[in-house]
Amino acid sequence: MKIVMVGSGYVGLVSGACFADFGHEVVCVDKMESKITALKQGEIPIFEPGLADLVRSNAEAGRLSFTADLAGPVSQADAVFIAVGTPSRRGDGFADLSYVYAAAREIAHALDGYTVIVTKSTVPVGTGDEVERIIRELRPDAEFEVVSNPEFLREGAAIEDFKRPDRIVIGTEELRAQAVMADVYRPLYLNSAPILNISRRTAELTKYAANAFLATKITFINEMADLCEQVGANVQDVARGMGLDNRIGGKFLHAGPGYGGSCFPKDTLALIKTAQDYGTPSRIVETVASVNDQRKRAMAKKVVAACGGSVRGKTIAVLGLTFKPNTDDMRDAPSLAIVTALQDGGAIIRAFDPEGMEQAKAMLPSEVTYCKDAYECVEGADAAVIVTEWNIFRALDFDRIKAAMVTPILADLRNVYRAEQIRGKGFTYVDIGRGVMAPDVGIRADVA
Numbered sequence: 001m002k003i004v005m006v007g008s009g010y011v012g013l014v015s016g017a018c019f020a021d022f023g024h025e026v027v028c029v030d031k032m033e034s035k036i037t038a039l040k041q042g043e044i045p046i047f048e049p050g051l052a053d054l055v056r057s058n059a060e061a062g063r064l065s066f067t068a069d070l071a072g073p074v075s076q077a078d079a080v081f082i083a084v085g086t087p088s089r090r091g092d093g094f095a096d097l098s099y100v101y102a103a104a105r106e107i108a109h110a111l112d113g114y115t116v117i118v119t120k121s122t123v124p125v126g127t128g129d130e131v132e133r134i135i136r137e138l139r140p141d142a143e144f145e146v147v148s149n150p151e152f153l154r155e156g157a158a159i160e161d162f163k164r165p166d167r168i169v170i171g172t173e174e175l176r177a178q179a180v181m182a183d184v185y186r187p188l189y190l191n192s193a194p195i196l197n198i199s200r201r202t203a204e205l206t207k208y209a210a211n212a213f214l215a216t217k218i219t220f221i222n223e224m225a226d227l228c229e230q231v232g233a234n235v236q237d238v239a240r241g242m243g244l245d246n247r248i249g250g251k252f253l254h255a256g257p258g259y260g261g262s263c264f265p266k267d268t269l270a271l272i273k274t275a276q277d278y279g280t281p282s283r284i285v286e287t288v289a290s291v292n293d294q295r296k297r298a299m300a301k302k303v304v305a306a307c308g309g310s311v312r313g314k315t316i317a318v319l320g321l322t323f324k325p326n327t328d329d330m331r332d333a334p335s336l337a338i339v340t341a342l343q344d345g346g347a348i349i350r351a352f353d354p355e356g357m358e359q360a361k362a363m364l365p366s367e368v369t370y371c372k373d374a375y376e377c378v379e380g381a382d383a384a385v386i387v388t389e390w391n392i393f394r395a396l397d398f399d400r401i402k403a404a405m406v407t408p409i410l411a412d413l414r415n416v417y418r419a420e421q422i423r424g425k426g427f428t429y430v431d432i433g434r435g436v437m438a439p440d441v442g443i444r445a446d447v448a
């Protein structure tokens with residue numbers, strides 16, 4: 001099949017490379033000429049494990065190509081995916097759909113023969129209707145259908161999520177479009193990935209509902225963690241005790257410094273706005289968003305408390321800056337709020353992240369000193385804080401760290417270590433919601 005991805009950002013590139021790997025002929029389009037030039041030379045603008053190899057091998061095999069010209073490939077395509085950005089609109093938090101609608105207009109002019117136009121970007125309910133209206137108005141003669149096909153990829157595990165999805169959501173009631181989408185996803189069909197054929201509006205809402213629910217789950221366990229700290233209970237055991245109930249499930253119950261990233265913060269805000277606009281406010285999601293916002297800054301207070309009540313003039317080593325491991329993405333990362341709050345309290349910040357430092361430099365105040373590894377980062381520090389649970393922070397040499405620090409204080413905001421292990425090394429150790437440690441609680445498993 002001939003597929004065009006409009007937008008070669010995170011979603012467009014991962015989906016395009018994976019579709020090409022299924023054997024489809026894929027063209028990734030982007031307005032930024034510099035991005036296309038780089039991609040043609042095999043340079044990948046984002047860090048995502050496995051993506052560079054996948055792009056390279058499929059480009060070499062001639063199944064994946066890049067261009068800034070939309071019209072040519074669209075005129076040939078069976079399916080055109082809109083995978084452009086939908087950032088939060090300044091002021092009201094509603095998703096900014098201007099890129100989606102601009103793409104729809106350009107696609108309209110280029111259509112030739114029956115084409116399925118698919119919104120892959122996360123878009124509010126009713127966007128598919130508007131895309132259809134725009135195209136129909138510009139090209140009353142064109143034969144096309146607009147389908148919603150939201151993505152459920154996690155950064156850092158996107159290729160795995162694409163190739164082994166829990167489900168594929170196809171939002172259209174048109175049988176001809178359903179048949180094209182079935183062909184697009186046929187290789188996964190054979191892996192027996194469930195395909196959900198539902199209405200377009202339902203598909204659009206499903207994506208927001210899924211992200212908002214996951215954000216709620218995280219926020220719930222974070223509140224339980226706070227309670228655990230007060231009552232002397234262990235949140236990891238509470239999560240396990242809850243999660244073994246199949247109706248609840250154990251995933252997304254890792255307490256931490258609050259969720260971040262390009263999706264949960266933005267999508268919860270957009271859902272809140274939609275629900276308000278339709279007169280059915282989502283009070284749960286409103287609360288989740290505000291509790292999570294406050295939590296990020298509150299994490300700095302935890303560090304201040306561990307330092308004896310003040311960080312003024314103290315050096316704090318921040319280990320991990322990205323919103324989660326295996327990505328270089330800094331968008332809405334808890335580290336942004338934590339570092340800023342610590343600086344407001346007079347702290348001097350040293351930081352290390354394996355992939356995120358370039359992006360961090362653009363988003364954090366210039367006074368941060370960036371280091372080459374964890375050991376350089378803790379040199380002369382009065383306290384260290386694990387903000388992101390990168391694998392390389394899971395087996396640190398604490399004798400070496402203690403020797404390098406002025407005072408051995410560790411705030412472990414991801415519960416990577418066991419308290420007795422670190423306290424046994426002579427550290428003051430604070431974690432998240434583990435008032436009492438069960439003897440058998442090991443190092444936290446990866447975020448599921």
Ligand code: UGA
Pocket residue numbers: 122151152153154155156211214218251252253254255256257258259260261262263264267323324447448
């Ligand atoms: C999320 C969803 O998981 C994907 O299904 C969805 O496709 C994607 O958003 C999107 O809408 O594009 P992502 O933001 O990449 O994916 O990352 P997650 O693994 O979901 O983590 C989000 C945040 O929640 C991170 O800050 C992470 O540290 C935090 N988190 C996650 C926790 O604090 N605890 C957990 O148990 C799980």
